[in-house]
Amino acid sequence: MSLIKLIDIHAHPPTEEFSTISGGRYMRHAAEYFGISNKPKTIEDMIEEYDRAGIAKAVLVAWDAETATGLPKTSNEYIAGMVDRFPDRFIGFASVDPWKGRVALKDLEVAVRDLGLRGVKFQQAMQAFFPNDRRFYPIYEKCVELEIPVQFHLGMTGAGSGAPGGDGVKLKYARPIYIDDVAADFPELTIIGLHPSWPWQDESIAICMHKANVYLDLSGWLPKYFPEVLIRYAGGLLKEKCLFGTDYPFIDPARWLQSFDELGFSDEVKELILEKNARKVLGI
Template sequence: MNLDDLVAIDVHTHAEVSADGHSSLSGELAEASAAYFKTHGARQPTIPELAAHYRERRIAAVVFTVDAESATGHPPIGNEEVAASCAEHADVLIPFASVDPWKGRAAVRAARRLVEGHGVRGFKFHPSLQAFHPNDPRFYPLYEAIEELRVPALFHTGQTGIGAGVPGGGGIRLKYSNPMDVDDVAVDFPELPIILAHPSFPWQDEALAVATHKPNVYIDLSGWSPKYFPPQLVRYANSLLKHKVLFGSDYPVIDPDRWLADFDRLDIKPEVRPLILKDNAARLLGLTKE
């Protein structure tokens, strides 16, 4: 990956379909997500197609799926497939993995194997979909392993489009994705780089407080068009958190073209824009020579 050739690094994209056509979500949840993001009828890209999309734009992308099998009963897309596909497109793709925290010691072994044997560069957690409180001590052995592996952990925070509009929200509980839960993780694992994904509605102020207070906590801006960002998020991104805020789109539900076009119209200082779009992520992901 030639960092100088890149205009941006998108730290939040999803592998939604495997090579054999297996979806990352059940039919009901996929349909609800499509309705929420108004992507009905849109074909889900394969990882090679995702790579081509980003290569054309000279953008690198972090790619992951979500393993929520214990909570949903739906088998995930294999982390090994994601890692192998990203390796074939290493000029633009960076593989993250997802391990089901409820799988206990098996999850810990998988995390080590995926980093050491498959080149995975970080882990994605979705507390609402995976149905767990991040600060539950039962999951601390997993964080300990990830901290030892010296890669980031990215946590979905705030509301989710998955299950929106389905009776009972498809069984998905929003309470698990309060960023204050992740504050405990940041305290107990101070060497673990943590990314709070998305503007964290309805807990935006909590997310800003955690990222301001904890040196190891960052925020990605995925899942929302920038024109809808809360004003306090823009204010902090422009000032106190200018070195800790990261570009993320949530592709394929939000295309980077739309995100970047709306970001261009946001009141962000010229010197802060390159930090958010590329420099902060390059440093966090260890892509710089420093």
């Protein structure tokens, strides 16, 4: 076990750019939902926490939901800057706003080819789009061309949680079944579904079982709260498809790992989930 180099497949910068500027009132509600402080931290604070938790690398994601939220993005350039400062610790993932059309395609191309980012994350509830809407298929075509994996948020979101009307955020966009279409129509595209997809966990497990190109990360929830069905599949039939993720800063990395340890998985399963599956997906 000691030889494992832990890779967190899903983390946000804890800095003002994301927490306050891009996140606005949505992240205030998310912080309440997760029971954490909404006070921004520095990237050095983050590295220190990862050191303490013994995590070698994290996928750091950008955030662009400008059309739907009206809030400024945490840009791909910003994320690339963090990767440049800590190249051993971070792998950068882009974000593009699907509603920007041709600009989104260009942003993605620049993010990967010029800035060196290695994947893209979508948060459909915040970006207000259905992943299987054919208007956005050119983005997935571009991902295949650039040979990068795609992340989709699945299920409940802390953003807007507890606010009247959920701050206008609609959960329907985050239903897993819509990514099944994308996985079927783009068999060469590697898709990572994010989070135990409550209340649609069974749906995401079925898709992951059925589509070789779909993976599931385990971020955003402490493992002790995982539904029984997820624990069973992660330790068995889907042991080569589940990935360690935190959704930092919403989940404390050391607490996640401690809770994961208590599930009692074999060393083989732990190694797959904490490192090997991520290496495969990221091509590193």
